[in-house]
Amino acid sequence: MKGEKTMKTSPIRLVTITIIVAMLIISISALSVSAALNNPTITVSNSSGTTQNSYLTSDSVYARIAANGNGQKDIRVYVVTIVPSDGQALSDFRGSYTSATITSTSKTMQVWAAPLGEGTYFLVLDWGANGIYSSSTDKISSSFSVTAVTFDTSLRVECTPTAVDTSGVMQTTITGCLTLSDACTGVAGKTISLSYYDGSQYNSIGSATTSINGIYSLVWNVPIDLPNGLYIVRAEFSGDSEYEFSEGFTNGDTGLLVLPEYSYGALVALVACFGALIVFKKRTSLQKSSTN
Numbered sequence: 001m002k003g004e005k006t007m008k009t010s011p012i013r014l015v016t017i018t019i020i021v022a023m024l025i026i027s028i029s030a031l032s033v034s035a036a037l038n039n040p041t042i043t044v045s046n047s048s049g050t051t052q053n054s055y056l057t058s059d060s061v062y063a064r065i066a067a068n069g070n071g072q073k074d075i076r077v078y079v080v081t082i083v084p085s086d087g088q089a090l091s092d093f094r095g096s097y098t099s100a101t102i103t104s105t106s107k108t109m110q111v112w113a114a115p116l117g118e119g120t121y122f123l124v125l126d127w128g129a130n131g132i133y134s135s136s137t138d139k140i141s142s143s144f145s146v147t148a149v150t151f152d153t154s155l156r157v158e159c160t161p162t163a164v165d166t167s168g169v170m171q172t173t174i175t176g177c178l179t180l181s182d183a184c185t186g187v188a189g190k191t192i193s194l195s196y197y198d199g200s201q202y203n204s205i206g207s208a209t210t211s212i213n214g215i216y217s218l219v220w221n222v223p224i225d226l227p228n229g230l231y232i233v234r235a236e237f238s239g240d241s242e243y244e245f246s247e248g249f250t251n252g253d254t255g256l257l258v259l260p261e262y263s264y265g266a267l268v269a270l271v272a273c274f275g276a277l278i279v280f281k282k283r284t285s286l287q288k289s290s291t292n
Helices: 011-035 264-291
Strands: 038-045 054-056 061-068 073-080 098-102 106-112 119-126 144-147 153-160 163-165 171-180 191-197 202-209 215-221 229-237 246-249 256-259
Touching: 038 119, 061 073, 061 119, 073 106, 098 106, 153 229, 171 191, 171 229, 191 215, 202 215
Parallel strands: 054 144, 153 246, 163 256
Antiparallel strands: 038 061, 061 106, 073 098, 073 119, 119 144, 153 171, 171 215, 191 202, 191 229, 229 246, 229 256
């Protein structure tokens, strides 16, 4: 028809449009990739995120994890004693790893709570969260050391009452206190083992747990067949990763004295013997007088 124009798109124009669209798609994809968290790092730190490479067994270990980009990422952190090789299955020294979700470019998280074990360790950031170490994506921290810290302790023990009678009440209360040697600070929540010495060996009485002030107490029902005599009572704290071993003993004033038992028959016999002695002395005296 006259007056109408037919619009035709040349092949060159189609190619140009296709290239532009492809470049836009690539650009959008690149922006999306760059927006995701990437290029992670892991640093051993304290709770404030400050780098720290030495700890005491009473401390807790933290990790500062940083990354570029935005978004979130599920990760795992392993505590290891040897740097893993590429493709190796990860195994945590503690028996289980720490998992977390990273939602920002920097995060400080606790990965090992006190008490710690002595030794030298590394933190492995399992960026793929698959339990397999990949040198291209996963990261390893610098080494950090854990050293034991212990405090000297002092232990006291005494018995109240300090004497029991086998013909009466055979019960005494053993008390004492576990404290730091250089202070009067009590050590709480520790088990104190108690025993008595029979002349050849120590025999177990039982155990008690120290209170918040370091005080312990145990009621001892003394065996009825325990021979007469003075017994030394020993208190013992075996020590742990934080506090040193200590022990305490009763002395002559605070030990346990088991008094002898005199039955009724024995008392009667004793009185009879005493009376016979008096009669004998009187007769002897009369005989001497009559002789003179």
